[in-house]
Amino acid sequence: MSEHATTDIDNADVNEQLHEFIDQLTDSEPYQRFIESQQQLKADDEAQQLIRDFQQKQQQLQQNGFDQATMKELRELQQEMEENDTIQDVSHAENELIALLEQTNAIISEKIGQEFAQTTGGGCC
Secondary structure, eight states: OOHHHHHHHHHHHHHHHHHHHHHHHHHSHHHHHHHHHHHHHHHOHHHHHHHHHHHHHHHHHHHHOOOHHHHHHHHHHHHHHHHOHHHHHHHHHHHHHHHHHHHHHHHHHHHHTSOOOOOOOOOOO
């Protein structure tokens, strides 16, 4: 068997295992909770409005510079978002999924002997 044929077989095996991993990941509880929470967020008009208002105030602050009144409104909106059950569900589900992905990254990084992926942070809102 030629080296090229062996490489093709190895690549096919890796590709198959990758698809199995993706299937397991998308079947996992953290992923399923994340998807469900995203769907609930899309269906929650109040939560959507809070997010839009918050983002609008952020843009206003960035465009117009620091303004005490806008900062106060921004803090109030942030407090409302923190008290919104749907937004909190999204945040918790996102954190659980991130933890799973970080754990996966750590295992892959250990096996290959170098950092596999960089943490980019994030958030739902």
